[in-house]
Each structure stands twice: as C-alpha cells, then as structure tokens.
Amino acid sequence: MSASPTKDGDRLQFTAELPTGEDLYELLPQDLRYKDPKSKYDALYPEIEEVLGPTQNFEPCTLVWRDLTVHVKLKDGKQKRLVNNVSGIAKPGTMTALMGPSGAGKTTLMTALAHRSPVGTIVDGDIAMNGTPLGDFMHQESGYMHQDDLFVDNLTVIEHLTIMARLRMDGRTSSLARKRRVNQLLRQLSLYGSRFTLIGGLDGRKTLSGGERKRLAFATELLTDPGLLFCDEPTTGLDSSSAHQMMSLLRASAAQGKTVICTIHQPNTELMAQFDKLVLLAEGRVAFAGTSTQALEFFKSLGYHCPLMYNPTDYFIKVLSLTPGSESASRQAIKNVCDRFAVSDAAKELDMEIHLEFHLMDNEGSIRAAQREPHDTFQPPFFLTKLWWLIYRYLLIVIRDPRVQFVRIIQKLAIALTAGLCFMGTARLTQSGIQDVQGALFIIIAENTFSPMYSVLHMFPEEFPLLNRELKAGLYSAPIYYTAKMVALLPGLVVEPTLFTLVVYWIAGLRGSLYAFGFTVFLAILVLNVAIACGSFFSCVFGSMPVAIAYLVPFDYALMMTSGLFIKLSSMPKYVSWIRYLSWLMYSNEAMSIVQWDGVQNISKFQPYLP
Numbered sequence: 115m116s117a118s119p120t121k122d123g124d125r126l127q128f129t130a131e132l133p134t135g136e137d138l139y140e141l142l143p144q145d146l147r148y149k150d151p152k153s154k155y156d157a158l159y160p161e162i163e164e165v166l167g168p169t170q171n172f173e174p175c176t177l178v179w180r181d182l183t184v185h186v187k188l189k190d191g192k193q194k195r196l197v198n199n200v201s202g203i204a205k206p207g208t209m210t211a212l213m214g215p216s217g218a219g220k221t222t223l224m225t226a227l228a229h230r231s232p233v234g235t236i237v238d239g240d241i242a243m244n245g246t247p248l249g250d251f252m253h254q255e256s257g258y259m260h261q262d263d264l265f266v267d268n269l270t271v272i273e274h275l276t277i278m279a280r281l282r283m284d285g286r287t288s289s290l291a292r293k294r295r296v297n298q299l300l301r302q303l304s305l306y307g308s309r310f311t312l313i314g315g316l317d318g319r320k321t322l323s324g325g326e327r328k329r330l331a332f333a334t335e336l337l338t339d340p341g342l343l344f345c346d347e348p349t350t351g352l353d354s355s356s357a358h359q360m361m362s363l364l365r366a367s368a369a370q371g372k373t374v375i376c377t378i379h380q381p382n383t384e385l386m387a388q389f390d391k392l393v394l395l396a397e398g399r400v401a402f403a404g405t406s407t408q409a410l411e412f413f414k415s416l417g418y419h420c421p422l423m424y425n426p427t428d429y430f431i432k433v434l435s436l437t438p439g440s441e442s443a444s445r446q447a448i449k450n451v452c453d454r455f456a457v458s459d460a461a462k463e464l465d466m467e468i469h470l471e472f473h474l475m476d477n478e479g480s481i482r483a484a485q486r487e488p489h490d491t492f493q494p495p496f497f498l499t500k501l502w503w504l505i506y507r508y509l510l511i512v513i514r515d516p517r518v519q520f521v522r523i524i525q526k527l528a529i530a531l532t533a534g535l536c537f538m539g540t541a542r543l544t545q546s547g548i549q550d551v552q553g554a555l556f557i558i559i560a561e562n563t564f565s566p567m568y569s570v571l572h573m574f575p576e577e578f579p580l581l582n583r584e585l586k587a588g589l590y591s592a593p594i595y596y597t598a599k600m601v602a603l604l605p606g607l608v609v610e611p612t613l614f615t616l617v618v619y620w621i622a623g624l625r626g627s628l629y630a631f632g633f634t635v636f637l638a639i640l641v642l643n644v645a646i647a648c649g650s651f652f653s654c655v656f657g658s659m660p661v662a663i664a665y666l667v668p669f670d671y672a673l674m675m676t677s678g679l680f681i682k683l684s685s686m687p688k689y690v691s692w693i694r695y696l697s698w699l700m701y702s703n704e705a706m707s708i709v710q711w712d713g714v715q716n717i718s719k720f721q722p723y724l725p
C-alpha cells in the first residue's frame with residue numbers, strides 16, 4: 115500500500131490511495147502506541163491490524179451531491195421543504211460532520227444521501243457515488259448507523275453478528291470468511307469479552323452498556339466492509355469516554371480510507387478535532403462548509419466573534435438557532451449567514467470541486483460503469499438461507515424466554531382442568547347430554563380461538579421498528595419474515611391445543627374412539643393456527659394494540675354469533691348470515707359435532723356414555 119498524506123492542521127488528509135502502517139501509527143490513540151519508538155512500526159503493526167483490520171476489501175467512495183432539495187408530502191396534500199438547495203462532497207479517508215440546531219435538516223439530508231429516505235419523501239437534485247447516480251445498491255455499498263440502535267434483545271452479541279453476517283454478506287462468502295469477519299469485528303470494536311452477553315438480557319442478567327450497544331450497531335454496519343459510512347448521532351447518550359472511543363473507531367475507519375459522514379450534536383472540542391470537515395445546516399440550508407478553523411474565520415467576518423473559552427461548535431449552533439420570542443429576527447440573521455456563505459470563496463471552491471466531479475462523471479461515466487459496476491457484483495444470500503437464519507433467530511427468542519412458555523402451558527392446563535371438571539360425567543347420550551357435549555366442544559374451540567388471537571396482537575407492533583428497518587435494508591422480504599416467525603411458533607401452536615384438548619376431552623368423557631379423539635385434536639390445532647393468523651392480521655393492519663383490539667372485539671363477536679351455537683343459522687337474516695362463511699368457529703363446531711354424533715341414530719333410550 116502507498117499513501118500520499120498531506121497535512122491540514124493536525125489532521126492527515128488522504129487522497130484516493132490507502133495509508134501505510136506508518137501513517138496509521140500517527141493516528142492511533144496515545145495508549146495504543148508502542149513504547150519503544152525505534153521498533154514502533156514493526157511491533158505495532160499487529161495492534162494497528164487489531165484496530166483497523168488487516169484486510170481492506172472496500173472500494174474508496176466519493177459521494178457528491180448538487181442542488182439537493184428534499185420535500186415531504188403533508189396530509190393536507192401540501193409539500194413541506196426540509197432541505198433547500200444543498201450541495202457538497204465527501205471524499206475517501208475523510209470524516210464530515212453535519213451539524214446544526216435541532217430541526218435544521220441534518221437527518222433528512224443524511225438519509226437522502228444514503229438513499230434511505232422514508233416513504234413520502236421527494237428528493238430532487240443530483241447525488242452520485244463514485245460517478246454512479248444513487249440507487250438501491252447503496253444498501254450494500256454503504257453502512258448506516260441509526261441514532262436509536264434496535265436489536266433482538268434475547269440474542270447474544272455473537273449470535274446477533276453471526277445472523278447478520280448470514281443475512282447481509284454476499285451469498286458466495288465462505289463460512290470461514292464470515293466467521294473471521296465476525297471475530298475481527300468483535301476484537302476491533304472491543305466486544306470480544308462481551309460476545310456471550312445477551313444484548314438486552316432477562317431477569318437482570320448482565321446486559322450491554324450504551325457504548326457497547328453503539329459499537330455493536332457499528333459492527334453490524336461494518337460486516338460488509340462498506341467504503342461509505344453514515345452515522346446518525348453516534349455519540350448521543352454516551353458518556354465522554356464511550357463517546358471518545360466511538361469517535362476513535364470512526365476516525366480509524368476514515369484512516370483506512372473510508373468515507374465517514376456523521377450528524378452530531380454539539381461535540382466538545384476534542385471530538386470536533388476528529389472531523390476533517392464541518393457542514394453547518396440551518397433551516398434546511400448550508401450555513402457553512404469547510405474546516406472548523408475556516409468556520410471561525412467565516413463567522414468572524416460576519417461579525418460573530420466566538421468568545422474565548424467558548425466551544426466554537428456551541429457558538430455556531432447558538433448563532434444559527436431560532437431565539438424564542440424573536441423568531442423572525444433570528445430567521446433573517448440565519449438567512450443572512452446562508453446567503454453570505456453561498457457567495458463566499460469557500461462556497462465557490464466547493465462548487466468547482468463538485469462541478470468537476472459531475473463533469474468527470476458525465477465524461478467518464480460509461481467507462482467507470484463498465485469498469486466497476488459494484489452493485490452488480492453483490493449476490494444476496496439465497497432465500498432459503500435467509501429463511502433458515504430467521505427461523506433460528508425467532509426460535510432462540512422463544513427458547514430464551516422459557517418462563518413465558520411455562521406460564522402459558524400451566525395456564526392452559528388449569529383452564530382445561532376447570533372446564534373438564536365442570537363437564538365431568540355430563541357427556542351422555544340423552545337429550546340433556548347433547549347440550550353438554552356441544553358445550554364441551556365449544557369450550558375447546560373458544561379456548562383455542564380467543565386467548566391465542568389476542569395474545570399475538572402485541573407481537574407485530576413491538577417488532578415493527580426493527581422489521582421496517584431490516585425490510586428497507588433489503589435483508590429479507592415480508593413473506594420470508596412471516597414464514598420464519600410462524601415456523602418458530604409452530605411447536606407451541608401444536609403443543610398447546612393438543613394438551614388442552616387432551617385434558618378436557620378425557621375428563622368430560624367425550625366419544626372414546628381414537629379416531630374421534632385424534633380428529634378433535636387435529637381440528638383444535640387448525641382452529642388455533644387460524645386464530646393466530648387472524649390475530650396477526652389485525653396486529654399488522656392496525657399497527658398498535660389498542661386500535662387492533664378496538665376492531666377485533668366486534669369481529670370476534672360476529673364470528674361467535676355465526677358459529678351455529680347461539681342462533682339457528684338458517685333462520686338468520688340474509689344480510690348477516692353470510693358472515694358464517696368467515697367463521698372458523700362455525701366450521702370447526704360443525705366438524706367436531708359430526709365426529710361426536712356420527713352414527714348415532716337414536717337418543718330416546720338412556721345410554722350412560724357416547725358410543
């Protein structure tokens with residue numbers, strides 16, 4: 115590897131070439147440097163590898179954007195402009211900070227640059243990565259670390275990374291290479307010691323700290339070794355030492371030659387020194403872009419002198435914030451800063467750089483595309499692989515929470531015993547026995563319908579945020595997710611109805627043949643599975659548990675009323691009688707009744723038990 119570093123203040127600027135071990139040494143935190151300066155490079159190299167990773171498979175990325183405007187469609191049909199005519203460039207080996215007051219448009223701009231804007235967002239303008247206009251390939255070619263890290267809490271660190279490696283990495287990657295990458299990241303991000311720790315934890319068992327969660331989120335994004343990294347407020351919620359550690363890791367990634375873009379809230383001077391470039395946003399416009407030293411000079415030229423002992427970034431944000439009570443004056447002042455920056459020398463220089471990049475893209479685009487076409491080379495894992503690893507993930511969740519399973523089984527047995535004891539000895543072949551048999555059958559159907567249907571209502575709303583994120587990242591499709599989820603639940607969906615029916619059936623003394631018992635159990639399993647599917651449907655469609663319950667209650671009443679137990683179906687008014695065709699309670703009641711009464715010709719004479 116060769117490098118051509120140039121000094122800009124204290125920060126090394128890398129051109130497209132990758133840095134050598136010697137260059138990297140200068141960037142390492144003091145505590146990682148070797149004690150003996152004579153032999154520092156040779157002896158230190160393994161440590162550099164530890165921090166930066168020995169392999170560099172990524173392609174250096176230049177991201178350039180021009181006249182970028184982002185709108186959202188509001189509910190009344192109007193459009194709201196969140197980002198207004200913004201241009202910029204981020205080069206390999208650099209770290210860019212997007213800063214500004216709350217609501218300035220930082221996250222909106224970054225999601226647009228990462229090709230991850232939410233649905234309903236309209237992005238106008240040009241954005242290109244290495245000369246290629248943005249497309250879905252950004253999900254493979256870039257990493258995006260969200261501000262709020264979402265995980266499946268019941269997994270350990272190593273399980274999470276292993277599953278993510280199977281879902282994210284190229285389908286042709288060998289098992290050894292995947293394991294090596296996971297291992298490498300665990301060591302690089304100081305997670306090796308916590309690799310068997312649950313991410314969320316049960317019963318107060320040791321769980322990950324905020325800093326470890328952030329590093330795990332970062333490790334997840336690094337699995338595919340992308341050349342471009344977006345980080346939304348990577349230090350928010352961390353104490354100063356964890357924040358410093360996080361920034362050192364981002365700096366190390368940039369030192370490897372990666373392009374790092376972060377939104378960040380008022381970093382202290384030490385953290386700010388890690389960034390090569392600062393982009394200040396206000397009211398969706400660029401108020402400044404350049405180094406922090408240039409920023410101080412620019413604001414000074416406008417009459418804003420940063421007081422001594424004052425953190426410059428705090429000062430810039432203060433200047434660009436709306437002052438409560440004098441919003442219009444603040445808006446005018448912000449507009450003035452943005453207008454002055456737009457005609458400044460720094461902005462002209464930046465414009466030239468951006469235009470040059472787009473000019474090269476226009477002239478060499480086809481050659482570059484023919485040479486690399488990076489997104490064409492990625493081969494996603496086979497869908498059965500994704501399905502298998504998702505099933506594994508959801509099975510682990512079910513197994514990890516044995517209390518839930520245990521309590522559910524105990525609850526089922528208790529209800530079954532109570533119901534069975536109420537019906538004990540009543541299932542006789544007499545006129546009154548008909549009602550008792552039908553009653554016992556209805557209890558089997560109702561218990562396998564209502565409580566399972568309501569018990570899954572919380573499932574999807576709880577999982578939506580993570581599911582949405584993983585679906586958008588293209589890790590798997592909705593049918594694969596649903597199939598995996600249901601397969602993982604399947605053992606419970608068979609055991610529960612079987613146990614319940616077994617107890618009620620034998621205590622109540624329903625028809626004693628193996629055929630009748632087996633068929634009733636089979637029907638109970640089907641009933642529970644349909645009920646779970648129906649509950650899942652309501653949970654998905656209505657998105658929140660209270661709303662889902664509000665719609666499900668009238669629906670299940672309609673199903674119950676048309677089950678054939680309470681009203682003679684043929685006497686129901688035509689405008690409601692059609693509902694029975696949706697009612698699995700009606701079908702299962704009919705099928706179970708046939709099984710119980712099949713072959714019975716005469717109930718006039720007393721018989722103690724069903725034949």
Ligand SMILES: Nc1ncnc2c1ncn2[C@@H]1O[C@H](COP(=O)(O)OP(=O)(O)OP(=O)(O)O)[C@@H](O)[C@H]1O
Nearest residue numbers: 186194196214215216217218219220221222223377
């Ligand atoms: N879907 C939307 N509909 C309406 N307004 C929106 C929508 N998304 C974002 N906004 C508004 O756009 C502005 C910019 O939002 P954005 O999240 O990008 O700000 P930010 O600079 O990242 O703020 P913060 O630092 O507080 O996270 C805010 O005023 C926000 O209320």
